[in-house]
Amino acid sequence: MAQVYRGYDLTLGRDVAIKILDRELARDTAFRTRFRMEAQAASRMSHPTIVRVFDAGEDSSTEAGGTAAEPVPFIVMELVQGRLLKEIIATGPLPASVAVKYADGILEALEYSHRAGVVHRDIKPGNVMITSSGSVKVMDFGIARAISDSSSTVAETTQIIGTAAYFSPEQAKGEQVDARTDLYSAGVVLYEMLTGRQPFRGESPVAVAYQHVSEAPTPPSEVRDDVHDTPEAERIRGLDPVVLRAMAKDPYQRFGDAATFRAALRESGTGAVPTKKQLGALTSELYGPNPRHAQETARTLRQLSSDTTMSRTQSGPPVAWIWAGVALLAVLLASVLIWVLAMRSNPDLPTSARTVPGLAGMTFERAQDQLSKQGLRAVRIDQADASVPVDKVISTDPAAGTQIEKGQSITVYVSTGAKLVKVPSLVGMSESAAKDALTKNGLQLGSVLQKNDIQTQKDIVLAMGVPADTEVQPGTAIDLTVASGVVTLNDLTGWTLDTATQALKALGLTANPVANPSCKATDPKTVASMSVAPGDVPVQSTVDLSYCTGK
Known part of the structure; x- marks a missing residue:
């Protein structure tokens, strides 16, 4: 293949x-x-x-x-x-x-x-x-x-x-x-x-x-x-x-x-x-x-299929056998009818019969005790169920009310609560993609904290309130820290050109020195004006730094 x-x-x-x-x-x-x-x-x-x-x-x-x-x-x-x-x-x-x-x-x-x-x-x-x-x-x-x-x-x-x-x-x-x-x-x-x-x-x-x-x-x-x-x-x-x-x-x-x-x-x-x-x-x-x-x-x-090698491994029954089967079936039906009528005339159960009690909502220990009193054995099976509290009985097999023989085993299904889900890894995703991933996994988006990061574009997830792969209850709200997409720029006017360039580099911004011959030169060179006003600016932007070069 x-x-x-x-x-x-x-x-x-x-x-x-x-x-x-x-x-x-x-x-x-x-x-x-x-x-x-x-x-x-x-x-x-x-x-x-x-x-x-x-x-x-x-x-x-x-x-x-x-x-x-x-x-x-x-x-x-x-x-x-x-x-x-x-x-x-x-x-x-x-x-x-x-x-x-x-x-x-x-x-x-x-x-x-x-x-x-x-x-x-x-x-x-x-x-x-x-x-x-x-x-x-x-x-x-x-x-x-x-x-x-x-x-x-x-x-x-x-x-x-x-x-x-x-x-x-x-x-x-x-x-x-x-x-x-x-x-x-x-x-x-x-x-x-x-x-x-x-x-x-x-x-x-x-x-x-x-x-x-x-x-x-x-x-x-x-x-x-x-x-x-x-x-x-x-x-x-x-x-x-x-x-x-x-x-x-x-x-x-x-x-x-x-x-x-x-x-x-x-x-x-x-x-x-x-x-x-x-x-x-x-x-x-x-x-x-x-x-x-x-x-x-x-x-x-x-x-x-077009396969011609197939052959029957059993022959069909003779006609006499069919009639014998019909007669046997009639005898069986008559026997069942007589048995049912006899049961109706004697409603008392045999001494060896037991009725499975209703155990739903009990703890397993109590359910086990109830079955033990009836001469029955309890076999515990843990099963996720969001509608039944943890460690409480969901149901039994055979079901409650079923008549069985003394000494038989009863499967008791016990709730482990809602099935836990793993928190997906969201770091590096956009905020909208992270929200979709949480919804897909049965989780909710919690609070979103904006944080400046010089290397990350706007709305990209930087950190999670709950680590990835942690198992949590369905519907849990996961807090996110996302990039604001901006950095805060101070007023660099009057700073030396070298100092201003280093300050921009520390913020992940690019300095572009621009000579201005219309004003008197200074020594050392100082910033006369900026192309971007002080405040929040997009990450990885370029800022023009104007300095004087005139006589």
């Missing part, structure tokens, strides 16, 4: 990475337009887990013969020292603790980008770097969308992007995608880190895409035959439900957002390992058979 060069920014004095995209892509005007828009969106994101985009544009060149070549899009990014996650996985499965750490870093980047309204659409180990310190860096935000939005078929898109091994089902079917697509791909990456291989493999990208839509993945713990009956096996089994939930075919059955996915990862490390029965129930819930759905998928993929 591109070639990457190491470069040096002469203006800012820093090493950068320069990605120059393939000329075939550059011939597509729609792609160039989309790429420019997406690069601009990516450049607005600044987060430790995301490779920064510094600049993007198009480079024009001339071919042999003097004809103008197609402009080639380029993107200038932060230079990261480290290894691709793809290279690390190639050496074998990662320990569960390391895989969770890397997955958490990827999800932290997605949590930030999704809040900024940017969906990556191509999360895979080849787009994730691990630095020498073990930190995660996700790259190529926006490029996948620029490519896929200017490609008409799955075949074209997979040829450009590369492997379809990390496709979500909705991407495979050419449907609209959102943030949950990135969560599916992150689940596939976590699967590969735990097992050392991708969940689905096939002879062609379309065959793999078909499996993403219609087939259930094998739980990671069942793939790792090498760690049976070890603590590592227990840790991987604890991650099975998280991986299966992230890779649900239906976007609505996946985690609602990256933050929820991260919370589930942390929860998996508490030692709660599902039984085979529980795991089987989850697999059935998320990947239950749906022959009609699979047939529609196959038909859609054939229409989207």
Whole structure:
């Protein structure tokens, strides 16, 4: 898709990475337009887990013969020292603790980008770097969308992007995608880190895409035959439900957002390992058979692609099985109806059932005490919320009033107050540009103090009341000191010419001696008059000093 060069920014004095995209892509005007828009969106994101985009544009060149070549899009990014996650996985499965750490870093980047309204659409180990310190860096935000939005078929898109091994089902079917697509791909990456291989493999990208839509993945713990009956096996089994939930075919059955996915990862490390029965129930819930759905998928993929290597991996069910399924469904419905009627006749809850109490507005300690009395466990998650006071409960999951079994964990979301914002660096900006920068960052312009500065033009910011990069509450007023654009000039009449020239130089002004033969010369030469009246004069002005030279 591109070639990457190491470069040096002469203006800012820093090493950068320069990605120059393939000329075939550059011939597509729609792609160039989309790429420019997406690069601009990516450049607005600044987060430790995301490779920064510094600049993007198009480079024009001339071919042999003097004809103008197609402009080639380029993107200038932060230079990261480290290894691709793809290279690390190639050496074998990662320990569960390391895989969770890397997955958490990827999800932290997605949590930030999704809040900024940017969906990556191509999360895979080849787009994730691990630095020498073990930190995660996700790259190529926006490029996948620029490519896929200017490609008409799955075949074209997979040829450009590369492997379809990390496709979500909705991407495979050419449907609209959102943030949950990135969560599916992150689940596939976590699967590969735990097992050392991708969940689905096939002879062609379309065959793999078909499996993403219609087939259930094998739980990671069942793939790792090498760690049976070890603590590592227990840790991987604890991650099975998280991986299966992230890779649900239906976007609505996946985690609602990256933050929820991260919370589930942390929860998996508490030692709660599902039984085979529980795991089987989850697999059935998320990947239950749906022959009609699979047939529609196959038909859609054939229409989207000219690939002829795709073949079904499962046969359609016999007619007898369909009728047996209908009969089973009727029995289940009748059983549910009888159960509901029985519940109505006996409104008392089972002794093991508990109702989640309303905890909103409480401190976490009090909420924890309330849950403990109900035989429930509290798991604290801190979350920014401007409408709820600091250290007060925002909400719970499950919500208040929900009936659950005794001993279950309740996620308690606790407010950290409004999310702090960083004060941008404003020194050197004009007053109007500084005000716009403050507004953009959710801050306000405070008092503005005028100050004379011999080297600075009017309205340029000289100093800030709060240092740059300080984290403050949204809406904080930032005081500024700006240049007045003038200096105060004294009356130099009667001063010697040399002394007056030095005084002007000290004020950043330029002296221009002018001889006047109409008046009698003095020794030493003295200033007879000035071209500028004493008082405030613009910085870096020139002042004529008239002195007498007559007999």
